[in-house]
Amino acid sequence: MAESKDFAPRQRFRSNVALSPDGRFAAYSANADGQHNLHVVPVAGGEPRKLTEYTHNAVRQVAWSPDGGSLLYTADFQGNEQFQLYLVDAQGGEARRLTDTVDRQHVLGGSVYDNGAITPFTPDGRAVVYAANDRDPAVQDLLVQDLETGEVRRVESTPGTMLHAISVSPDGRWLLATGFRGNSDNDLWLVDLADPDAPPRVLTEHEGRRLHLPGPWTPDSTAFHLRHDTDGEFVALGLHSPATGATTALVTPPWDVEQVAADGTTTAWTVNEDGVSRLFARRDGELLVLPELPAGVIASLSVVGDVLTFLLTTGTRPTEVVALDLAEGTLRYLTDSAPAVAVTFVEPQLVRYPTHDGREVPAWLYRPRGEGVRGVVVSVHGGPEAQERPLYNYAGLYQYLLSQGVAVLAPNVRGSTGYGKTYQSLILRDFGGDELLDLEHTFRYLASLDWVDPKRIGVWGASYGGFATLSCLSRQPELWAAGVSMVGPSNLLTMARSVPETWRAEMAAWVGDPDTEAEFLLERSPITYVDAITAPLFVIQGANDPRVVKAESDQIVEALRARGVDVRYDVYDDEGHGFTNRANEVKAIGDTAEFLVKHLGG
Structure with missing residues (x-):
């Protein structure tokens, strides 16, 4: 019989793939040999070349130089997210490190998780643009580094606006940047690289929450592509002229x-x-x-x-x-x-079901083949401002569970992206609120299906999904048969005080103000209801996690064990918020799968 590890992909990729300027090669980061390293593969086909040999660092973001002769990348150590910049020859060799503030972040593109093409070089290839909190851990500035002299020009930000360097115009004059105040609210900044004394210009001043996501420039440097939600619920595509301030619609x-x-x-x-x-x-x-x-x-x-x-x-x-x-x-x-496992995988089905306020929750349903009453795992995505989509998720977890006769339902509860900014904004300052009622109605929907055993419905998730798991088990204990929380916060008050310093200004609008709303945050926290947990629980945590620190898992595990509750707790000393090491990920997902099959299988 196939094991869960047999369903794991041979490698996992980081967030972006970079196409060389001549279109002949693609560069990417993957962990086929254990850790995420930099690879280059011919677009015409052929074997990839590995350019780095890290065993503890993970390559995250990748970009080509304008002449195609070198690659710029970021890497961190054992998941700590303190990214450093490196430059390496495209043919291989020793990488040159460009940053040396080891306990700070240096990032390329729109964000750490940017999944579009990254263009951090000036057109002549002499300088790179990036963002870093090296000056002040609570503030992320823009930096332009001359690759020949090492000289750095800095554009300072202030707390509450997280700057990201996007790209330089083809004529080399303008640096385009974003200033984020939240996941769905930002402005565009324009920096004059020809005039060091000129202050940055904000292009998109606005009221309320609006998203402005810049893309490629036009060849004449007069405009850039812009994705935005200025005119409605969804993100449209246009061309924005910095000179006139007008955005011409392209796709709506x-x-x-x-x-x-x-x-x-x-x-x-x-x-x-x-x-x-x-x-x-x-x-x-x-x-x-x-x-x-x-x-x-x-x-x-x-x-x-x-x-x-x-x-x-x-x-x-x-x-x-x-x-x-x-x-x-x-x-x-x-x-x-x-993976080479000899199993026919199951295609997911898109379903919708009503929730408590008349809205419908979209979800992806994976139903095992064959007849019989089944247990189900409700898989809650992270974010929460993200989206569950038809993906080969979590190192093959879904398909392995299906092979063992356990179904999966992956919902997009309120706060999820992809369904309009109103739906996404419903999560703001409401963690553990109405979205928990969405999950109750997720349970009710499953229990109404004649092939589902209502006594074998469990829940699992990572990050926000881990928080949701802990909320379900502690605040709806009569519904859920088992749960797995991976890097999930248990206490919104302590989480809001321990997130990376560049995030802290956003906490009040996102979750709640830990200085003035402690009672509210505790009322929404699983730790407050820990004595109600009776279902089997498995907690997984990365010791180096900077976003959901280890203390978040420690406190709920300690509270349960103090009551004599048997909770499994696995800590990975060389990981952060998720996994970079393939062996660690395969083990953690495999242990998760076996735990869920044990408690939900027939």
Whole structure:
């Protein structure tokens, strides 16, 4: 019989794949040999070359120099998220470290988790642009570093606005940046690189919460692509002129535009239609006919000439680096991460069910083959401002559970992205509130199905999903048969006081103010209701987690053990908020799977 480890992908990728300026090579970070290292693979096909040999550091973000001769990347140590910048020759060799403040973050692109093309070089390749909190741990500044002299120009930020360097205009004049005040609220900044004394200019001053996500510049440097939700519920695509302040509409679908890539001739973009990525491309004003792609999710889209590269994931195949030839209309997989297990995987089904206030909750249902009454795992995604989509998630956890006769329902409760900014904003300052009622109605929906055993419905999740798991078990103990919490906060008050310093200004608007609303935060915290937990619980934590610190798991485990409750607690000393080491991830997900099968299986 196949084991859970047999369902794990051969490798896992980080957030972006970078296409070389000549369109011949793709660079990415993957952990086929255990840790996330930098690789380069020919777009025409062939074996990848590994350029780094880290065993404890993890390569996170990757970008090519304008001449294609070198690669810039970030890496951290054992998941601590204190990212440093490195430059390495594209043919290999020893990497040159560009930053040396070891206990601070240095990030490329729109954020640490940016999944689009990253363009951190000036057009002449002489300097790189990035953001860092090296001056003040609570403030993230913009930096421009001259690669020849090492000289750094700094644009200082202030607490409450987290700056990110996006790109430099093709003429080398303007640095485009974002200033985030929250996950769904930011402004665009423009820095004049030709005038060191000129103050930055804010391009998108506004009231309320609005999202402005910049993309590629036009070749003449007069405008840049902009994804924004200024005109409605969803993210549209336009061209923004810094000179006039006007945004010309390009694409306005009734869903979010997620990715945009352009090389001056071809523009490509993706639309998130009910969780599935739809790819489009336009050249000379005409839409191109593209081959039909598997129903899944596209990330990190890039284009050079006739070559599109991106990461592609479906519910039945793990993430892969792929190349689409626009001239030939063919899709080529550049990597092979699929497990060799001899099982026919189950495609997820999109379902919806009503919740307490008349809204409908969208969810992905994975039902085991065959007849019989089944147990079910409710899988709650992290974020919470993120989205459950048809992905080969969690090192094959879903497909392994299905092979053992346990179903999976993965809901997008309120706060999830992809369904409009009103739905997303419902989570703000309401952690452990109405979304917990959504999860109660998730249980009710499952219990209404004639093939589900209501006494064998469990819950699991990581990060916010871990918080949701602890909330379910502590505040709805009569419903849930078992739970697994991975890096999940148990106490919103202590979490709000222990997050990275650059996040703290956002806490009041996101979760609640720990200085003035301690009672409110404790009323919403699982730790307050810990004595009600009776279901079997498994807690997993990374010792180096900077976002949900180990004390969050410690306190709920200690409280349960003080009552004599048997709770399993696994701590990974060399991991942070999630996993970078493949062996650790395979073990943790495998242990999670066995725990859930034990308590929910038939």
